[in-house]
Amino acid sequence: MNSWFEIEEIDSDTFAISEYKHWESPHSYLVCGTRRAVLIDTGLGVSDIKRETDTLTSLPVSVFNTHVHWDHIGGNRLFDHVAVHGLEKDWITDRFPLSLETVKKNLTRFPCEFPKDFDLEKYTIYQSLPDLLFFDGDVFDLGNRTIRVIHTPGHSPGHCCFYDPDRKYLFSGDLIYKGCLDAFYPSTDPFLFYSSVQKVKNFRISKILPGHYHLHITTGLLSEIEAGFSELNRLGQLRHGAGIFDFGDFRIHL
Numbered sequence: 001m002n003s004w005f006e007i008e009e010i011d012s013d014t015f016a017i018s019e020y021k022h023w024e025s026p027h028s029y030l031v032c033g034t035r036r037a038v039l040i041d042t043g044l045g046v047s048d049i050k051r052e053t054d055t056l057t058s059l060p061v062s063v064f065n066t067h068v069h070w071d072h073i074g075g076n077r078l079f080d081h082v083a084v085h086g087l088e089k090d091w092i093t094d095r096f097p098l099s100l101e102t103v104k105k106n107l108t109r110f111p112c113e114f115p116k117d118f119d120l121e122k123y124t125i126y127q128s129l130p131d132l133l134f135f136d137g138d139v140f141d142l143g144n145r146t147i148r149v150i151h152t153p154g155h156s157p158g159h160c161c162f163y164d165p166d167r168k169y170l171f172s173g174d175l176i177y178k179g180c181l182d183a184f185y186p187s188t189d190p191f192l193f194y195s196s197v198q199k200v201k202n203f204r205i206s207k208i209l210p211g212h213y214h215l216h217i218t219t220g221l222l223s224e225i226e227a228g229f230s231e232l233n234r235l236g237q238l239r240h241g242a243g244i245f246d247f248g249d250f251r252i253h254l
């Protein structure tokens, strides 16, 4: 058993695959229907996440990325089918916005016991033409289970959440989590981030499954984050360079 990943069963067809040893604690999610499965994000790419999904399902697995940031696409190369939002097609194909050096700096920013077979020198950023582009409102049938795309730009132009309408799960990527919400770099848009938080509030949600940090968060966090953005908007602070605002369970970095 690979001890880099920690697996938690959300229900008998849904699994969180987490990388808690790393400072970013990314979560990827295996979502199984009866005919196929979707892996929402593939983590850092420092260990073989496909070995984990192989132990969990024998269904064919396609990767759906919430967005094309290095810490969500690391294991994409292990899978045959990768899908992203149309607005991030260029980023994943051949124009990843950060240099390899910057990515490696982020990857090793805090001390971490990487897997023994991980070689930083050989680390590369995944780049390949995706075989599917999705857009807002697209619904995918996994067999007895559907997954709906909600385009939630702001953290990145093509950021998406995924919604399971039967179980009312929201896979929230980097839109909702307990930690520092990033809307400060040039490719982010603080106001769109706020609009996207408001957008997902229109869905009935029983469980939020975040892209980072604490796996178990309450649905109430969504309202708290919306209130935080609303306050910053009222104060005229919803703009790049405004700073880092601390709201207790989360921060907003603009």
Ligand SMILES: [Zn+2]
Residues within 6 Å of the ligand: 067, 069, 155, 174
């Ligand atoms: Zn991100």
Ligand SMILES: [Zn+2]
Residues within 6 Å of the ligand: 069, 071, 072, 174, 211, 212
């Ligand atoms: Zn992230």
